[in-house]
Amino acid sequence: MKKLENLDKIVNLCKNRGFIFQGSEIYGGMGNTWDYGPIGVELKNNIKKAWWKMFVQQADNSYGVDAAILMNSRVWDASGHTASFSDPKMDCRNCKTRHRADNLIEEYNKKHGIEDMKVDAMSKEEMYKYIVENQIKCPNCGKCDFTEIKNFNLMFSTKRGVTEDNQDIIYLRPETAQGEFVNFLNVQRSTRAKVPFGIAQIGKAFRNEITPGNFIFRTIEFEQMEHQFFCKEEDGEKYYNEYKQKAWEFATSVGLSAEHLRFKDHDKLAHYAKAACDIQYLFPMGWNELNGIHNRSDWDLSRHQEFSGKSMLYLDPITNEKYVPNDIEYSIGCDRLVLAVLCEAYDEEELEDGETRVVMHFAPHIAPYKVAVLPLQKNLSEKAKEVYKRLQANFMATYDEAGSIGKRYRREDEIGTPYCVTIDFDTLEKGTVTVRDRDTMKQDTIKIDEIEQYLFSRLTK
Numbered sequence: 001m002k003k004l005e006n007l008d009k010i011v012n013l014c015k016n017r018g019f020i021f022q023g024s025e026i027y028g029g030m031g032n033t034w035d036y037g038p039i040g041v042e043l044k045n046n047i048k049k050a051w052w053k054m055f056v057q058q059a060d061n062s063y064g065v066d067a068a069i070l071m072n073s074r075v076w077d078a079s080g081h082t083a084s085f086s087d088p089k090m091d092c093r094n095c096k097t098r099h100r101a102d103n104l105i106e107e108y109n110k111k112h113g114i115e116d117m118k119v120d121a122m123s124k125e126e127m128y129k130y131i132v133e134n135q136i137k138c139p140n141c142g143k144c145d146f147t148e149i150k151n152f153n154l155m156f157s158t159k160r161g162v163t164e165d166n167q168d169i170i171y172l173r174p175e176t177a178q179g180e181f182v183n184f185l186n187v188q189r190s191t192r193a194k195v196p197f198g199i200a201q202i203g204k205a206f207r208n209e210i211t212p213g214n215f216i217f218r219t220i221e222f223e224q225m226e227h228q229f230f231c232k233e234e235d236g237e238k239y240y241n242e243y244k245q246k247a248w249e250f251a252t253s254v255g256l257s258a259e260h261l262r263f264k265d266h267d268k269l270a271h272y273a274k275a276a277c278d279i280q281y282l283f284p285m286g287w288n289e290l291n292g293i294h295n296r297s298d299w300d301l302s303r304h305q306e307f308s309g310k311s312m313l314y315l316d317p318i319t320n321e322k323y324v325p326n327d328i329e330y331s332i333g334c335d336r337l338v339l340a341v342l343c344e345a346y347d348e349e350e351l352e353d354g355e356t357r358v359v360m361h362f363a364p365h366i367a368p369y370k371v372a373v374l375p376l377q378k379n380l381s382e383k384a385k386e387v388y389k390r391l392q393a394n395f396m397a398t399y400d401e402a403g404s405i406g407k408r409y410r411r412e413d414e415i416g417t418p419y420c421v422t423i424d425f426d427t428l429e430k431g432t433v434t435v436r437d438r439d440t441m442k443q444d445t446i447k448i449d450e451i452e453q454y455l456f457s458r459l460t461k
């Protein structure tokens with residue numbers, strides 16, 4: 001599989017074809033925010049559906065929740081976010097821009113071929129010393145004159161309360177995970193779930209990052225797909241490995257090639273964690289985290305037990321053992337997965353007539369539109385619209401009668417529509433249509449009544 005080298009090609013295609021737009025664009029945009037357009041929202045929804053199918057629908061012991069974004073502030077005390085969810089920031093004294101110290105070091109090391117340094121294990125003082133000793137420069141102005149490194153909390157805060165003097169600070173959640181943890185008892189009780197069981201959630205999270213984002217790779221508002229699997233302590237390692245495998249399977253099932261994926265163990269483990277790794281994807285800007293898998297021990301539930309005063313003990317109905325379950329967390333950023341899928345799907349192909357076609361080879365089950373209905377000529381549009389209406393009942397379908405048939409095929413290729421159904425004069429005379437395959441560009445002639453069956457057998461996954 002060839003790797004896409006140029007992220008700009010994706011950014012431009014996304015803007016032009018309605019996948020993703022800059023947030024608040026008519027006002028000059030807003031840094032690190034992006035809006036999904038008509039094509040992008042379909043792609044993203046299909047990815048979320050595929051994830052939910054694998055981690056909830058097809059799992060015997062997993063249950064979904066959709067928790068509130070705004071949570072009791074005590075949640076963030078218990079999770080440790082209030083005290084220590086921060087990035088090491090420093091300001092350039094010369095140009096007044098703000099930077100992440102760890103990122104500057106990583107960039108510097110990358111440029112100088114230094115590969116084995118564990119930057120995320122360095123203290124603030126060590127980082128500062130390293131920056132000064134190596135005269136690492138401000139990416140904006142080129143000077144090396146920074147303030148000392150300060151920890152900058154990444155949670156967005158807001159206020160609730162109707163009067164000025166009655167305001168409590170609350171936070172937009174920086175991760176969805178706590179919504180699963182605080183509902184552990186509710187889910188267990190209402191479903192009568194027995195350990196081991198899982199809780200899944202897809203939802204928005206917010207982080208006040210100042211780092212430039214590489215398009216939708218790092219944004220201040222993003223969507224996470226998270227699954228917590230609660231188990232006995234002695235089974236932790238087994239399920240950790242199982243979820244590593246499952247995470248890999250999911251990544252390849254949405255079309256990412258195994259050559260562009262790798263496991264990466266964390267250099268620095270949180271004190272409570274027993275194991276942690278990422279799956280990285282080879283983005284145009286290099287290997288970067290796609291998802292994380294963590295064995296978090298009983299830390300999260302124990303902390304909530306401590307801070308809320310509610311017992312998180314699980315009573316095993318067979319052995320009568322009482323314990324706080326351990327948690328295997330699998331967390332994947334939906335937006336960066338969308339980006340990986342876009343990069344993987346993008347291709348420029350030389351055609352026989354010397355032209356180039358841009359084609360998005362999406363896995364059919366995540367393609368935004370499944371089928372396009374195209375009348376060969378305008379005077380066939382009545383019949384074509386009839387077919388289009390029919391297909392809409394079962395498929396996300398689109399209709400296009402503008403321009404030559406070749407141009408219309410190109411447009412569908414660029415948004416990755418797997419099948420084009422062309423209505424021609426044979427449709428009126430013999431009741432047949434031509435179905436063109438996006439990837440092979442081969443065409444099948446089939447009976448009009450068989451379109452649904454033809455598409456179903458090729459699209460479902």
Ligand SMILES: [Zn+2]
Pocket residue numbers: 092093094095096097138139140141142143
């Ligand atoms: Zn500067």
